Amino acid sequence: MKLYGHPMSTCTRKVLTVLGEKGHKADFVLVDITKGEQKMPDHLARQPFGVVPALDDDGFVLFESRAMCRYLDETLSGPKLTPDNAKDRARMEQWISVEHSYFTPAAMKILYQTLFAQMFGRPGDEGLLKEGREALAKPADVLEKHFAGGSDWLVGNQFTIADICYLPYIEYLFAAGQGDLITDRKHLASWWNRASERKSWRVAALKEQA
Ligand SMILES: N[C@@H](CCC(=O)N[C@@H](CS)C(=O)NCC(=O)O)C(=O)O
Structure with missing residues (x-):
């Protein structure tokens, strides 16, 4: 393969x-x-x-x-990495859809005005950055509320594809100096700490690839 x-x-x-x-x-x-x-x-x-x-x-x-x-x-x-029963599988798909539809577009808007702007040697646009941060607040609040309910992962106690889908964008938010969007939400931050410590992610993440 x-x-x-x-x-x-x-x-x-x-x-x-x-x-x-x-x-x-x-x-x-x-x-x-x-x-x-x-x-x-x-x-x-x-x-x-x-x-x-x-x-x-x-x-x-x-x-x-x-x-x-x-x-x-x-x-x-x-x-x-996918639940066996229909309801949990639907929940996994729900969270993947939230990532794809709301979380990632907002995260990318932030990254284009911060990390990627730096990489391409151009200044970031403060107005667009503010818009991106405001857009990210909603899905981040929804995730925070979910984790405040006591689940370790997005689907109960099973680490699934849904958890994985968020990781690369959050890693880059921290690299862009925007990690407060996560750390200001303590339950979301705990999930991030758990998820980002997984060996699979650490191997895939930039710091281990260099
Ligand atoms: N929806 C695609 C998105 C792929 C994508 O945007 N890839 C980026 C890197 S993460 C890329 O290749 N960017 C280079 C370019 O846009 O030319 C997927 O999930 O595979």
């Missing part, structure tokens, strides 16, 4: 974390997004939108990181 990606890519890291949880490895093929390799014809044949990651499982080629996470969980041996 081959995973085409980049170690700094949030979406690649989700897939690496799932692989780590399952106790499997894929052959990692670097697509250097800093050099535009994701827009080259050979990669576009795997990922028509010209982004990373892409997965090739013995000729079965898949794009979209969340689809890869579900596919790998279902097909690989190892601990299950």
Whole structure:
């Protein structure tokens, strides 16, 4: 199995974390997004939108990181990252949808005006940063309320794909000096501490890739 990606890519890291949880490895093929390799014809044949990651499982080629996470969980041996019963599975999907629809767009808005602005050597726009922070407050409050109810993870006591989907964006919020959005919410912060200590995540995260 081959995973085409980049170690700094949030979406690649989700897939690496799932692989780590399952106790499997894929052959990692670097697509250097800093050099535009994701827009080259050979990669576009795997990922028509010209982004990373892409997965090739013995000729079965898949794009979209969340689809890869579900596919790998279902097909690989190892601990299950998806609940068995319908209600819990629906809850997992609910939290993945919250991540995709509300949390990540707001986080990316913040990151473009902070971390990524610094990387590209341009100043961040304070107004857009404020908008991003305001937008992130709502899903962060919803998560805080959920964890205040006593659950260790997003779906009761089972660590699932839903927990994994948030990790790369939160790691970058801290790297961007915006970690107060998490630490100001003590139950969300406790979950982050638990989740980010998992070996699978630590291996996938930037600091361990360097
Ligand atoms: N919906 C896609 C998003 C993939 C994505 O945005 N990848 C980023 C890195 S995390 C990328 O390749 N950026 C380079 C570019 O936009 O050219 C997925 O989940 O796989």
